[in-house]
Amino acid sequence: MLKCASAFTYELDNPEKALNEIVGQLKNQTEFLENTVGIILCHTEFVEGGVLAYISGKLPFETVGATTASQAVNGSFGEMVLTVFVMTSDDVAFYAGITESLEEDIEGPVRLAYERRPEGFGAPGLAVIFPPLLIKHSGDEYIRVFEKVMPNTPLFGSIAVDDSVTFSGAVTVYNGRHYENALSFLFCCGNIHPRFAIAALPPNPVASVKGEITKSEGSRVYEINKTDAYSYLTSLEHSHNIRVINNMLMYPFWVDLVKRDNYDGVPVIRGLASVSEDGPALFRGDVDERSTFTLLTCNPQDVLKTTRECVDRVNKSDGINGVLFISCIVRRMTILSGDPLAELQAVKEGIKPGIPFMTGYAGGEICPTSVRDRIPTNRFHNYSLVVLVV
């Protein structure tokens, strides 16, 4: 049996009061079973003010998570808030932890963390991960490493962010302590059957533009349609009024990663991080050679529409114990800049009453695009809302 619960607090000055609020809300929802773990998302103020440390130290279970920009849970949604999503079970084992620094290497620390799992802890049926925001590593790298260390494990995750422009305060958390370079994780093993959903942006092309990546290396794209990336992207200015401004192109790329062995027919969204005249275009995730892409629209209506549709899909599912929604920070910070809490509100008001949930924002989303014969196609996403249903 698996049960879930969620709680929140806005209390930043009185840690004890904050703790009482959390505990009180949790007790009203469920009793704790044999194994319990909490996923925490919080504003950086909770980290800097010590409230996170206090709460995590007092809670009777381990906690993992990361900072974020704003969240929603069953009782509330807002910006400077700490939310916790609790899973408790008598037939699912949880292994929460933090890796060593990923500054130099990802695989080593991840493998070490996995090998340190408790005795008897079998192959995870779900891995929830919170990678740190490290520019040198793309989200695809985390997926490659985890698939190597834990093959066929569905991965669900959120790259830490905060509500600043530079994400300078973004950290991952484990048991109240915060880390800039380490990955916090939660592995679940036992009677757990996760389901996933993705709400990317609608396939409305912003222009009749379709390109082919003709030269790339990871997230660095050198050529598009056999033209250097800069020339190609800037040429869109005249024909389609799509401007490269401050080395950024905000329109999301809808990319068919068709050449991958495990391509399951589902394109992913890729954001362009930067492009310069004398260098490659840097994307926010790997873009394979010979992939084709389409540029999509991304206005607030599109974002909210896809969010609501996704929530509707969740509501129609059976056997839900709890739901985690992770949305891309760009949806909040840039697309919905006029009403940054609109998406959270849409989730809170749309989810069926009685279903414990938590929603937060990420600097990159990790979620399988499909699971077939228990084999997941794990993918890294940009500009998307990803959902874990347990």
Add this chain to the structure above:
Amino acid sequence: MENDKSDALAALTRELRECKAENNRLARELRAALRRIDILRLNTDTQFDLTKSITGEKRQQELYFNLMLRLYPDIVFVFDDELKFTIGTQNITDIIDVEDVSLLRGHTLASIVDRYCPSIFTDEMLDAIERVKTGNEKGVENKIDISTEQGQFEVTILSFNMGKGSYSGILAIIHDITEVNLAKEQAEAGNRAKSEFLSRINHEIRTPIHTIMGMTGVAINSDDLEKKNACLDKINTASKHLLDLFDDIMDMSKVEKNKLDLTVNHFDFQEMIHHVVKTLRFKIEEKKLRFDIALDPDIPPALIGDDVKLAQIIVKLLSNAAKFTPAGGTVKLQVRRLQDTAGWVQLMIAVSDDGIGISSEQQTRLFDSFEQADGSNTRKFGGAGIGLALVWNIVTMMGGKIWVESEQGKGAKFIITLRLKKRVLDDDMDEKEPVAKDYSGKTILIVDDMAVNQEIIASMLQDTHIRIYYASSGIEAINLFKNAPQLYDLILMDIQMPEMDGYAVTRAIRALPFAKAKEVPVLALTANAMYADERLSLDAGMNGHINKPVSKKEILLKIDSYLAPLLSI
């Protein structure tokens, strides 16, 4: 005292804590505000407001633009000043093997040609693009026609400039003219064929007319009765040839307008064949050709179908065979019963000769309207060139098939297979030759401005003893009828008359205030043989239509159908 101090201290501590908390709160809010300002500044700096970037209106414009690119019938390439492809119509994928046209974006023209080898980019086209590109004036246009394996195209190349510092480049618009050219060629071919046909018709008409006029002259100037009879025979033959020709032309006209109808008659197949043979035997033997006939004795004698058209096509095939076989050759007619199915019999009719034969190339055009296999044969053998087309159409209408087996110089064999319904013989239903009935006491009015036509009809009706009145114009006919409406039992009305045609005369008679004016049968007697003309006759108030030239049989049958019931009164 001590308590007061303690209370004051506690209150102060509380106040300090509250201030600190408030301070912290304000500090947090300040930090949050600063973060929000940073975000706003970022969004403002990028001049990027996604709420306005793709509005509903812009998206609609984009959709329409994309729709246009998808549906525009011509192929359009837009290159920039460096001849790099920017946008184009989606139908570019019809000529270049690429999944989506925007995958060409950024490719230079040279790399597109090199990578995809599209045949559309001929040397002429590439030269034209280069000329426009290097042209000194903007707006320079170059129009060329190109021919490729994919078809023929009219290509317009022009340069454009959206304004100083703005976008400029080269536009190539490719318009497919393959179908237009094909239609033009076909029209020209059709016109040529029709011109040749008219030329042949001219010859075919002049020849018998020349014979008629010539023989008439000879007969007039001769006192020799035998010579006169010989001339009359030739005039008769030439007249029949002319009539056959006109019948063919009219039938072909009906075929062209899908108006040729088959009639359903009960007939004796052997009798029909004998009639055909009788018609042609003289012609064939005159040319010293051997004529072999092989009729399958198992062919059912009584059949149902259009015997007239069937005879027509066999006559045509035999005539052709005789025409294209030199003296001493052989013409064969073979009819064989193939198989029966549920009341139908399938027959094979083959007409073969050992004449000049038909090459395979000529066979492909053999059954086309207005064509002769070899135009030069017209000069040698004559013929209007519509006979085989008519044969093909009639056979097809009958649900049959016709084909030819032949080699140049080795004769030809035309084979027809078709099904005819078997008739269950019933003596009462046997057709008899019409016998002129006795219409003594009946009166007929013949309205025709040509006295000779009046005479011809009168002679045909001689044996009926019917009383005949004549009117040479519409006005005269109306007056005659007005003066004695009860007198006339039937009116035969010519159509083509000066001042007042037969339709107008009939309408005028029908409008007269006599009951008989509405009842008297009026039959059109006219050379206008088209279906539309029959409709005109009926619409004018006429009861029926007899085509000129009339035969005695036909006119007697028609009159019987209108006068015979009256005999019982």
